[in-house]
Amino acid sequence: METNRANNLIELEDKFGAHNYHPLPVVLTKGEGVFVWDVDGKKYFDFLSAYSAVNQGHCHPRITKALIDQAKTLALTSRAFYNDCLGEYEKYVTNLFGFDKVLPMNTGAEAVETAIKLCRKWAYEKKGIAENQAVIVVCDGNFHGRTTTIISFSTDPDSNKNFGPYAPGFLAIPYDDIPALEKALKLPNVVGFLVEPIQGEAGVYTPSDDFISKARLLCTENGALFIADEVQTGIGRTGSLLAVCGNCNCEQNCERQKNTYNRPDILILGKALSGGVYPVSAVLADDEIMLVIKPGQHGSTFGGNPIAAKVAIAALEAVNDENLIQNARKLGAFFRSEMNRIISKSDLVLKVRGKGLLNAIVVNDSETGKTAWNLCLALKENGLLAKPTHGNIIRFAPPLIITKEQITECIQIIEKTINSFKK
Numbered sequence: 001m002e003t004n005r006a007n008n009l010i011e012l013e014d015k016f017g018a019h020n021y022h023p024l025p026v027v028l029t030k031g032e033g034v035f036v037w038d039v040d041g042k043k044y045f046d047f048l049s050a051y052s053a054v055n056q057g058h059c060h061p062r063i064t065k066a067l068i069d070q071a072k073t074l075a076l077t078s079r080a081f082y083n084d085c086l087g088e089y090e091k092y093v094t095n096l097f098g099f100d101k102v103l104p105m106n107t108g109a110e111a112v113e114t115a116i117k118l119c120r121k122w123a124y125e126k127k128g129i130a131e132n133q134a135v136i137v138v139c140d141g142n143f144h145g146r147t148t149t150i151i152s153f154s155t156d157p158d159s160n161k162n163f164g165p166y167a168p169g170f171l172a173i174p175y176d177d178i179p180a181l182e183k184a185l186k187l188p189n190v191v192g193f194l195v196e197p198i199q200g201e202a203g204v205y206t207p208s209d210d211f212i213s214k215a216r217l218l219c220t221e222n223g224a225l226f227i228a229d230e231v232q233t234g235i236g237r238t239g240s241l242l243a244v245c246g247n248c249n250c251e252q253n254c255e256r257q258k259n260t261y262n263r264p265d266i267l268i269l270g271k272a273l274s275g276g277v278y279p280v281s282a283v284l285a286d287d288e289i290m291l292v293i294k295p296g297q298h299g300s301t302f303g304g305n306p307i308a309a310k311v312a313i314a315a316l317e318a319v320n321d322e323n324l325i326q327n328a329r330k331l332g333a334f335f336r337s338e339m340n341r342i343i344s345k346s347d348l349v350l351k352v353r354g355k356g357l358l359n360a361i362v363v364n365d366s367e368t369g370k371t372a373w374n375l376c377l378a379l380k381e382n383g384l385l386a387k388p389t390h391g392n393i394i395r396f397a398p399p400l401i402i403t404k405e406q407i408t409e410c411i412q413i414i415e416k417t418i419n420s421f422k423k
């Protein structure tokens, strides 16, 4: 139960903050690794990881050190001048992901906006599309952020109702529907396909195994750019460096040679790119696309700042050095098999789906519509924090540093909670 202290802090947010979130009633004050603590000292497993921003675990020493050291040295220059951190980061990140160039931004939504601008400019200047006619194909159930343009092509009424007028130039097709994509790509003025390799916010919708590779191929055949939004799925979360890598079986030191995987034309990263300590996002592409943007045509005051550059290198090195990709793959498979065992003995949970350590259970709540929320409250009492997404779905996404022993304890908490739960 919440104490007075916690309740006061909740009331404070309620009174003075906009009501654009509906948090679980827990007030956190400290984090370390896979754990967070509330203001009354109760310890929890974090099974959300700030929507997969904290893949490397809370307050990772190496990332925190990079942040503090650089903050004391030089925090921000703007891009009006060069700084001595950005180039090194740009070399590191382009090399790691196998692209010619990177354009640094701060939030995921900004990076998606950047990718849209890049795709359109490329279409007009390289593909000869008539001005203002470019169309980008997107998917039903998409989540790409909260800007006015991005919510214009959301299909979730919560995201876009009464926020219009909407930006034109987008066409939504069903997710995981190759015939629909093929049809859409043949329409006039279609220049790109923007897609999440797994739809995170929509409820961890995991497409057919060959969806991404077929989509990649269809974009190539039809002269459209394949734009992967890996803000949530990227950087080890799904058991490969990128979710578009799929089951290529590359190990952590894979050189990411060009065209050896379902390589997007434009790759969008965010969230875990900083390990959650700082807003860092990035758009990667090769020269023939990236260089259509010339000086003065796009930018951001904070994008590519020295702290972001140092933090991102540390965050990516941590993923590599600590074998987080392999850990996510291995423990993800274990977690889903254990969930399936629990599901086989319970009628409260219908199914589990996901990849690596990005998973969700679908709760059977046809009666009240509140079961997933109440189950999350019960999980909280038992020491595990997770959040429902889209009604009856609960996402389970612990930091990728979680050990077999810890995840086993979490599975026991989930099992105990499900078995003792009364709707």
Ligand SMILES: *Cc1c(COP(=O)(O)O)cnc(C)c1O
Residues within 6 Å of the ligand: 051, 106, 107, 108, 109, 110, 112, 143, 144, 145, 146, 196, 200, 201, 229, 230, 231, 232, 233, 270, 271
């Ligand atoms: C979280 C998310 C975004 C938006 O990132 P912000 O940093 O919140 O703007 C975009 N795309 C996907 C797939 C996301 O999960």
